[in-house]
Amino acid sequence: MSLPPNPRQQLRALIRQRRKQLTPNQQQLAATQLVQQVLALPLIQQKQHIALYLANDGELDPYPLMQALWQQGKQLYLPVLHPFNAGYLLFVHYTPDTLLYPNRFGIPEPLPECHRVLPLRQLELIFTPLVAFDQAGNRLGMGGGFYDRTLAQLPKDSTCEVIGLAHSCQQVEAVPTEAWDIPLKQIITPEHMFEF
Structure with a gap:
């Protein structure tokens, strides 16, 4: 007996396909x-x-940003798969000269050298990729839960802002949510700025 299709997986496949249909010119x-x-x-001036992230799988490319x-003069960091704590991310200092190596998903990332890792509580702004989002700020990721688990570790009094980046075609009526999902307060597309 086969299981009914998971609505989150169905939505993920649909939106990833929609995102991949964007032409190189549209992406640029x-x-x-x-x-x-x-x-x-206004907040970008105050954050250091x-x-x-580095775009993958048709994601909105933040490299020009x-x-x-x-x-x-901002200090930038990339997410790296945590080498000892499976399912979590570390954030590693990233400059134009940083060497990158493919992780187990084929996504380029810097080496998680201790002196280049910034503790999560010291980040002031995190731009996160996503697959789909809705009018309530619910975010559907790639399914690994890396961002949800990592962001859940932010201290309650953290002033770190977390903003999703997406193409407009990734907006849907409603994202099926789970208890562990962390909704976003802000999502930016090339055409709109959503606040929830």
Whole structure:
């Protein structure tokens, strides 16, 4: 007897397909528009330690944004699979010269050298990728739970802002949620800034 399809997996497959259908030109335009959206945020001037990600699987590409933030003297960090604590992320200092190596999912990441790891509580802003989002700020990730588990470790009094980045085509009516999901207070697309 086969199990009924999981609604989260179905939605994930649908939106990943939708995202992959964007042309290189559409992706490039979206990445450029993202820079304008983020640099217009008042909070960006106050934040120094900022985590981003390297685009994979059709995700909105934050690399042009990284270049703009480096020009402003910001310290940037990339998520790295935790080598000893499975299912969690570390954030490692990232510069234009940082060497990258594919992780077990084939995603490039820097080596988690101790002196380059920033403790989660010291991050001031985390831009997170996502597969789908809805009007309530619910986020559907790739299914590994890495961001949810890691973000759940932020202290209650943390002033770190967590903002999702996505293409507009990733917005859906409703994301099926689970108890461990952490909704976002803000999601930015190339065309809109959503606050929840």
